[in-house]
Amino acid sequence: MEPVALRCERLSKTFFSLRGRVEALRQVTLRAEPGELLVLLGPSGCGKSTLLNLVAGLEKPTAGRVVLGERTVADAEARAFASPFERDVAMVFQSYALYPHMTVGQNIAFPLTNLRPRPGREERDRRAREAARLLRIEELLDRKPAELSGGQRQRVAIGRAIVRQPRVFLLDEPLSNLDAQLRTEMRAQLKDLQRRLGVTAVYVTHDQTEAMTLGDRIAVLRAGTVQQVGTPMDIYDHPANPFVARFVGSPPMNLFEGPVEARGDGVRLRDGELALTFAGPLAERLRAHAGQHVVLGVRPEHIDLVAPGRGNLDVTVDVVENLGSTCLLCALFEERQIVVQAEAPPEEKRVGLRFRAERVHVFAGEGG
Amino acid sequence: MREDALRCALIIAGSVGLLVFALAPVAWMAWISFADRPDLVVQGEAAYGLGNYVDVLTEEELHFLDYFRNSLVISLVTALAVTASASLAGYAVSRLRFRGRVLVPLAVLAVSMFPPISIVGYLHRIFSQAGLLNTHLALILPYIAFTVPLGLWINMSYFAQIPRDLDRAAMIDGAGRLRTLTHVVLPVALPGIFSSFLLVLIACFNKFLFALMLTVDYRARTLSVGIAMFQGLHGEMPWGSLMAASVLTCAPLVALTLLFQRYVVQGLSAGALKG
Numbered sequence: 024m025e026p027v028a029l030r031c032e033r034l035s036k037t038f039f040s041l042r043g044r045v046e047a048l049r050q051v052t053l054r055a056e057p058g059e060l061l062v063l064l065g066p067s068g069c070g071k072s073t074l075l076n077l078v079a080g081l082e083k084p085t086a087g088r089v090v091l092g093e094r095t096v097a098d099a100e101a102r103a104f105a106s107p108f109e110r111d112v113a114m115v116f117q118s119y120a121l122y123p124h125m126t127v128g129q130n131i132a133f134p135l136t137n138l139r140p141r142p143g144r145e146e147r148d149r150r151a152r153e154a155a156r157l158l159r160i161e162e163l164l165d166r167k168p169a170e171l172s173g174g175q176r177q178r179v180a181i182g183r184a185i186v187r188q189p190r191v192f193l194l195d196e197p198l199s200n201l202d203a204q205l206r207t208e209m210r211a212q213l214k215d216l217q218r219r220l221g222v223t224a225v226y227v228t229h230d231q232t233e234a235m236t237l238g239d240r241i242a243v244l245r246a247g248t249v250q251q252v253g254t255p256m257d258i259y260d261h262p263a264n265p266f267v268a269r270f271v272g273s274p275p276m277n278l279f280e281g282p283v284e285a286r287g288d289g290v291r292l293r294d295g296e297l298a299l300t301f302a303g304p305l306a307e308r309l310r311a312h313a314g315q316h317v318v319l320g321v322r323p324e325h326i327d328l329v330a331p332g333r334g335n336l337d338v339t340v341d342v343v344e345n346l347g348s349t350c351l352l353c354a355l356f357e358e359r360q361i362v363v364q365a366e367a368p369p370e371e372k373r374v375g376l377r378f379r380a381e382r383v384h385v386f387a388g389e390g391g
Numbered sequence: 392m393r394e395d396a397l398r399c400a401l402i403i404a405g406s407v408g409l410l411v412f413a414l415a416p417v418a419w420m421a422w423i424s425f426a427d428r429p430d431l432v433v434q435g436e437a438a439y440g441l442g443n444y445v446d447v448l449t450e451e452e453l454h455f456l457d458y459f460r461n462s463l464v465i466s467l468v469t470a471l472a473v474t475a476s477a478s479l480a481g482y483a484v485s486r487l488r489f490r491g492r493v494l495v496p497l498a499v500l501a502v503s504m505f506p507p508i509s510i511v512g513y514l515h516r517i518f519s520q521a522g523l524l525n526t527h528l529a530l531i532l533p534y535i536a537f538t539v540p541l542g543l544w545i546n547m548s549y550f551a552q553i554p555r556d557l558d559r560a561a562m563i564d565g566a567g568r569l570r571t572l573t574h575v576v577l578p579v580a581l582p583g584i585f586s587s588f589l590l591v592l593i594a595c596f597n598k599f600l601f602a603l604m605l606t607v608d609y610r611a612r613t614l615s616v617g618i619a620m621f622q623g624l625h626g627e628m629p630w631g632s633l634m635a636a637s638v639l640t641c642a643p644l645v646a647l648t649l650l651f652q653r654y655v656v657q658g659l660s661a662g663a664l665k666g
Contacts, residue, residue, distance in 0.1 A: 107562050107565075114563045116556045116560060118554055120554065120557050120559065121560075124579060133566075134563075137570070183560075
């Protein structure tokens with residue numbers, strides 16, 4: 024089957040509850056290309072799961088449209104709404120949502136029993152077995168979900184999703200209930216499976232590592248709006264705003280916020296108790312913002328250690344976290360910390376930090 | 392160490408005390424049911440045997456088996472009807488979004504708070520006008536009304552425990568509302584539905600007031616009333632037969648409860664948590 028594109032156009036969703044109205048999504052416009060794996064990334068409560076539910080057909084949009092391929096499957100203005108099954112989408116839930124009273128085989132075959140015309144038992148068995156073989160769980164077909172490990176349940180859930188060969192594959196934090204090692208393993212397998220099936224997929228996660236490794240493209244969401252859409256490297260190298268900058272990347276980017284003061288041949292940025300001084304090309308870039316309030320960001324891996332007084336900022340290293348191949352140096356301040364990734368811990372506690380000019384991000388500040 | 396021992400002793404003493412308090416009358420009942428001359432039991436001059444049981448089960452004038460059949464039919468029909476409606480209602484309240492969703496269980500609960508005695512007079516009039524007095528239906532109808540709240544609340548708390556994701560997964564997999572209910576939610580909820588069935592059955596079996604007022608004789612009278620109205624064969628208080636009949640009445644309920652202990656306790660605690 025040809026993979027299809029998925030479009031969301033000015034999609035909004037407002038929930039009404041006893042506590043009042045909650046705008047879960049505001050005017051979200053997004054597109055997943057045919058065969059692409061699009062990751063929706065954001066903190067909890069950003070609306071990413073709501074967006075997935077709107078695409079799935081589990082929720083009706085308050086405004087906007089969802090288009091799958093050529094077909095409009097939800098249109099708030101035209102009051103058109105196709106059920107999940109009519110949309111031909113499959114979904115993997117964070118909780119797996121396996122039917123506890125059915126065997127693995129029955130779980131996987133359940134979507135087939137709802138098809139019209141309904142395929143015969145042999146045909147259903149064959150297709151369930153094939154999905155199981157693809158996921159290497161053939162030997163589990165007669166077991167009940169309660170007898171399976173987390174990783175096995177996960178595979179069954181995926182099997183149930185792919186058995187129907189859906190046009191779009193939706194995954195809602197499918198790996199977050201697995202332990203770290205299994206998660207890494209399943210991540211690679213999921214990616215491989217999606218490529219082999221060539222199906223358009225939307226993957227929801229709050230884990231930026233998952234987003235970076237899995238996504239062909241990532242859409243970063245916050246408070247119901249799209250902050251940035253791009254390839255993982257795009258988002259890593261050119262974050263659109265301080266939120267994206269800090270949310271993507273581990274450990275997160277160091278941010279400094281304050282007014283820019285031009286003085287002589289250098290530039291100063293004052294962020295509370297910290298005073299950063301810049302010279303050379305970075306100073307030239309910052310000079311354009313003289314007198315303005317900016318947010319300056321630099322990733323831990325883009326800071327070099329130098330002698331005190333020779334860099335942009337001097338700090339005292341308070342904590343050293345050894346990661347084996349590298350180590351993280353943390354300088355603690357009252358409400359924040361500055362993190363630097365270095366190959367080896369410095370000999371002196373007092374060090375200078377020099378930011379790599381070409382890797383420093385400058386964002387317009389959010390206010391005076 | 393001594394504290395532990397003391398604690399243990401206190402717990403055992405408390406448990407034994409409670410058990411004796413609860414079971415002593417039952418044991419006394421069972422004991423007397425085997426005595427040929429109950430009035431001589433205390434003096435230790437009674438002989439023991441199954442005579443009372445044979446009397447109760449064979450004497451047609453006592454109508455024990457008729458009462459038993461009435462109780463069974465009325466309780467079973469009520470339990471089935473309540474389970475069917477309460478499980479569907481429980482599903483609706485826990486899953487569907489409609490106006491007044493919160494009010495339904497509360498309204499139903501409010502109905503169950505009516506003291507039965509306050510309406511039994513009117514029921515008597517209605518049923519006598521409808522010609523239903525002394526029929527099974529005269530008990531089944533009010534029993535359903537009074538036990539639906541019990542069934543609904545047990546079912547509701549059960550359905551609430553079933554993850555919503557199951558319904559959503561079934562929807563994605565192409566099952567409609569009804570198929571989701573019959574193929575996914577109901578099978579998962581079965582233990583809860585069964586426990587509500589058992590509790591309603593037991594509650595109906597034990598009900599007394601309506602049965603006393605709305606039935607006249609063995610054609611509809613239930614066991615609980617039947618025993619209370621035992622006349623005896625020889626003009627004296629027939630303690631032996633009375634106790635034998637009581638034991639026979641308790642036996643099926645005790646057996647049911649022991650057999651399905653897990654479900655009964657589950658149902659009770661589910662209700663306790665929510666109610």
